[in-house]
Amino acid sequence: MTATQTPPTISLRNYSEPDDLAAIAALINHCHIVDQFETTVTTHELKQALEDPDTNPEQDILLAFSPAGELVACGKMWFPPKENETVGGLALHIHPQQRGQNLEMSFLAWAEERTKTVGSARQTQVVKLRSPVRNSQRDRMQFLTANGFIPERYFDRMERSLLDPILPVQLPPGFSIRRVNHQQEAVAWVEMFNQSFIDHWDFHPLTVEEFLRDVNQPDYQPELDLVAVAEDGTLAAFCDCRMNPGDRTEQHTPGWIAVLGTRRGYRRIGLGRAMLLAGLEALKTTGADIALLGVDKQNPSHAFRLYESVGFTIQMTNTVFCKYL
Template structure:
């Protein structure tokens, strides 16, 4: 680390403006669609699993200007703990010490987690496939490509087929917070077979449920005849993000069918129902992300529903 740079922990809300400014300065150069507002950043930092004192790190120059930011999202205790490292460095300060220092900080923090939990840890970081400098940095620091993802889009001006639900299943809006445990159990049973699954907790679910952009009309479930939550499609619209980009987009944030209810057509029906709700909300384009090697056939489903790939990204991993 250069002698004119200092490193410190997050100091609370007084740092929010400087962090948002740094991220948006990087966005103006990188065009990664990762800009942020202070309110969005505050929501991110209020996540129940984030240790503000240990999971955020800041780098400043000699004048006290923020030139680097890193954050770790650490999975719940399990056989292996993952830490997802996200970091941004001011464009004028890249190619020096700060990027390597951010990665080294992430490694040290994950070793602390390993010592406390007594389990192996892995450090992860993702990048768009066209971020050549970031890819070179990660590989030079010992990361290896682990998984590939697509971002897909579909115009909602195109016709949306009517959802066809199997006999005995009913489409409903999520009843509310009192059914949080049933929703979380459905989510975990739906993704238990997927790559790098970590169980969702009721605490995390309730945190997201309480966010200001949450809309019950976009939170859909398919209920079996016996009352079991069998499949779901949760959609999101972020007005602040749409204002930044000048586009009118909504997300198919999560879509899943639990074990024992697959191969019945529920996934397609829930997807189409979600698209109809986004269109009814005035959205012009639906966006989603998908694991390119998803074993459930999700990519084929999305393509058959009119989605096309608009961006590739890569998840990198390092044993620490």
């Protein structure tokens, strides 16, 4: 990064202390209001995100400050474990009044250099940088395109009112639905998850340590974490739902179908549909009045058609942009 890339009145530094979290949350939420995003974040959620092993906070979070000490931009990177390539992810939030003043270039230069550094350490021949953008962010899409990025993947966010009737759950014979015992079944759940998503785009295996860290968070709701069990005790399918207090508005209390999957060998018998309907019922019982989920437009199991069949409609689309370095 060169001195001319950063506006002269702006100072940059890496994340260094938990006191930064409140300012980061305030910046993200302000950007979301201006950009008409529906979600908010809390300092607690940001603190949880810093525990992600894919991110080194002191190296993978860059902050920009005005002369008055106000946080005006934040970039966060993550590097999932991959065997044959290095993929850096970049999420960027810039205060609306600071956009278009070369801060974007400063953060992009930092992200590219950081990704190359990680790629060199991992000794992979393929090194690339990704950045997800909501399709309503036209300026950001144009900026990335002008700097060598191309669209790589598209994801829809879908929604469904929980005030509308939910179809009854119909399980195939021999299966039952219950809560997961996350302490005793951690290994079995992780195996099921990995078998369910091994043929999906950008898959990297979940570890037992990652699973246990997630379910031991204080806001984890075990009543929303459901599994379908075969007669022999095999965990065959799952629906992990979440309710984020920061998503609540005056009009709605949203709930998320966070992860829905069916183990290979148990597909095409109705388990995915049954688990989705069970998840919707669980969210409604817990107090949600609208259900949200994200889906890969090119999902190999044709999940989009399943979601449409139970009443979900597209709310918005995200594009993942990619640049090979």
